Amino acid sequence: MSKIKLAVVGDHKMFRKSIIKLLETDQNLEVVLEAENGKQLLEQLKTVTPDIILMDIQMNAMDGFEATKKVHELYPDLKIIVLSLNDNEANIIEMYRLGVQSIIAKEENQNELFMAIKAVSNGGCYTTSICQKIIQEKLNEYALKNNVEEVPALSQLTATELKVFWYVSQFKTVKEIAELLYTSPSTINNHEFNIRQKLALRGKNSLLQYALSFKDRLIFVKGAVKLKK
Numbered sequence: 573m574s575k576i577k578l579a580v581v582g583d584h585k586m587f588r589k590s591i592i593k594l595l596e597t598d599q600n601l602e603v604v605l606e607a608e609n610g611k612q613l614l615e616q617l618k619t620v621t622p623d624i625i626l627m628d629i630q631m632n633a634m635d636g637f638e639a640t641k642k643v644h645e646l647y648p649d650l651k652i653i654v655l656s657l658n659d660n661e662a663n664i665i666e667m668y669r670l671g672v673q674s675i676i677a678k679e680e681n682q683n684e685l686f687m688a689i690k691a692v693s694n695g696g697c698y699t700t701s702i703c704q705k706i707i708q709e710k711l712n713e714y715a716l717k718n719n720v721e722e723v724p725a726l727s728q729l730t731a732t733e734l735k736v737f738w739y740v741s742q743f744k745t746v747k748e749i750a751e752l753l754y755t756s757p758s759t760i761n762n763h764e765f766n767i768r769q770k771l772a773l774r775g776k777n778s779l780l781q782y783a784l785s786f787k788d789r790l791i792f793v794k795g796a797v798k799l800k801k
């Protein structure tokens with residue numbers, strides 16, 4: 573089994589080093605890149621290719637917002653997990669809107685980071701207990717402010733697509749959904765692509781964002797997903 577290659581980016585040296593030391597305790601992980609800010613990250617990405625970037629938001633020279641935008645422009649397949657020391661709700665939501673796959677807060681259990689890396693490596697997203705409530709509330713507001721009412725109704729989705737949509741709203745990874753529906757991850761990826769097409773969703777995290785806005789309105793009854801009345 574090949575190791576998951578990681579980049580660690582942050583301008584707090586002690587925190588950065590402690591994260592690297594923690595990651596080195598897992599033999600399935602390998603830190604291949606270390607940078608103090610987004611500018612250094614982009615320079616090193618010219619010669620080093622990680623699978624996942626672990627990135628702080630507040631940094632000098634180039635912060636996490638700008639770095640995330642640049643990475644997605646230049647390296648669209650690279651995945652990003654935010655390591656947040658102490659960021660407000662607006663910053664957390666903005667990073668999700670920019671397409672990061674997870675945000676891990678400093679005060680959360682260290683195991684959360686390992687679980688996030690595993691989930692993201694398998695093609696999914698991971699939301700911690702601390703961030704989940706904030707994200708759901710704010711994304712509901714975001715959905716309303718961004719013309720979600722103009723998105724085609726969920727009635728356009730097939731029964732299987734609705735199940736996939738439901739599991740996405742429950743923060744299940746592609747691999748986990750595939751196991752629950754007794755199919756392959758590639759099939760789930762195809763379903764998610766079709767859902768985004770039908771709902772006119774754009775962006776890497778758009779499906780998760782929209783699914784979260786419906787989370788409290790969906791119920792799973794007798795193997796079928798329905799909207800609450």
